[in-house]
Amino acid sequence: MRKCKVIAVTNQKGGVGKTTTTENVAIGLVRQGFDVLIVDFDPQGDLTSCLGWKNNDALEHSVSSMLDDYINDNDIDYDSLILHHEEDVDLIPANIELADFEMRLVSVINREQTLSNCIEPLRDKYDYIFIDCPPSLGMLTVNALSAADEVLIPVQTQYLPAKGMTKLLQTVNKVQRKINSNLKITGIVMTLADLNTNITKSTIDTIRESFGKNIRVFDTIIPKATKASEASISGKSIYAYAKDSKVAVAYDNLTKELVKNPKIRQKDEISL
Numbered sequence: 001m002r003k004c005k006v007i008a009v010t011n012q013k014g015g016v017g018k019t020t021t022t023e024n025v026a027i028g029l030v031r032q033g034f035d036v037l038i039v040d041f042d043p044q045g046d047l048t049s050c051l052g053w054k055n056n057d058a059l060e061h062s063v064s065s066m067l068d069d070y071i072n073d074n075d076i077d078y079d080s081l082i083l084h085h086e087e088d089v090d091l092i093p094a095n096i097e098l099a100d101f102e103m104r105l106v107s108v109i110n111r112e113q114t115l116s117n118c119i120e121p122l123r124d125k126y127d128y129i130f131i132d133c134p135p136s137l138g139m140l141t142v143n144a145l146s147a148a149d150e151v152l153i154p155v156q157t158q159y160l161p162a163k164g165m166t167k168l169l170q171t172v173n174k175v176q177r178k179i180n181s182n183l184k185i186t187g188i189v190m191t192l193a194d195l196n197t198n199i200t201k202s203t204i205d206t207i208r209e210s211f212g213k214n215i216r217v218f219d220t221i222i223p224k225a226t227k228a229s230e231a232s233i234s235g236k237s238i239y240a241y242a243k244d245s246k247v248a249v250a251y252d253n254l255t256k257e258l259v260k261n262p263k264i265r266q267k268d269e270i271s272l
């Protein structure tokens with residue numbers, strides 16, 4: 001049995017770099033020889049488009065149809081469901097059909113564990129499974145946290161995420177207590193950093209001081225650069241689009257830090 005690690009990439013704040021980080025860390029790990037699957041768990045389907053499936057609403061199979069198959073006791077046809085990107089990462093795509101998932105789950109037993117049950121058979125096939133979460137702390141994110149071994153939290157460096165982080169950590173704690181006692185926090189990664197400004201520099205210092213004693217804060221900081229969004233639009237990772245760019249180097253460093261994986265804080269150490 002392979003030792004697969006499932007990592008949910010979560011922050012209820014929108015536009016902090018969850019999708020971009022998921023894509024480039026996942027493909028960074030593929031470049032290091034790991035087998036990696038990404039689950040797009042955001043009804044916006046941005047990750048699916050970033051990997052080149054722009055017309056994702058037309059996809060016959062998606063994360064939503066996978067959940068429906070599970071709910072209706074049908075076999076899940078993983079071969080038809082999982083897409084293979086040219087950079088050798090696999091993807092379970094998402095589209096807008098995922099938006100009413102909460103309503104469809106109302107009568108499901110153990111509804112928080114629906115995603116977890118769906119991806120369990122895939123743990124044997126991959127070294128890493130990443131779940132790109134939507135910008136909310138609703139049932140989709142709770143499902144992602146229930147399915148995950150770890151949580152990776154991207155935060156933007158333009159402002160202090162104090163209140164949002166407290167709420168997010170409360171949700172993580174709740175999932176740990178009630179559903180998934182093994183859940184750990186991988187760490188915080190600072191994104192979209194405009195390193196030329198003093199406000200960004202002081203925010204970075206404050207994030208390290210405020211959170212660093214309880215949660216791992218990655219040394220690597222992802223700079224803000226238009227190459228990052230251009231790569232997403234092109235359907236490629238930052239390595240394939242602009243391999244020598246600062247963002248590519250930063251994501252490569254982040255991937256290496258993630259694999260080094262020093263002691264990850266246990267659940268009783270992570271509350272603020």
Ligand SMILES: Nc1ncnc2c1ncn2[C@@H]1O[C@H](COP(=O)(O)OP(=O)(O)OP(=O)(O)O)[C@@H](O)[C@H]1O
Pocket residue numbers: 013014015016017018019020021042044046133134135191192193222223224225226227228229230232247
């Ligand atoms: N390092 C970067 N430099 C410049 N632009 C970036 C960078 N990272 C992400 N972006 C852009 O910022 C926007 C938001 O990024 P992204 O979609 O990754 O965030 P998100 O947290 O997943 O958003 P949402 O909450 O809506 O799902 C996108 O247009 C993306 O291309």
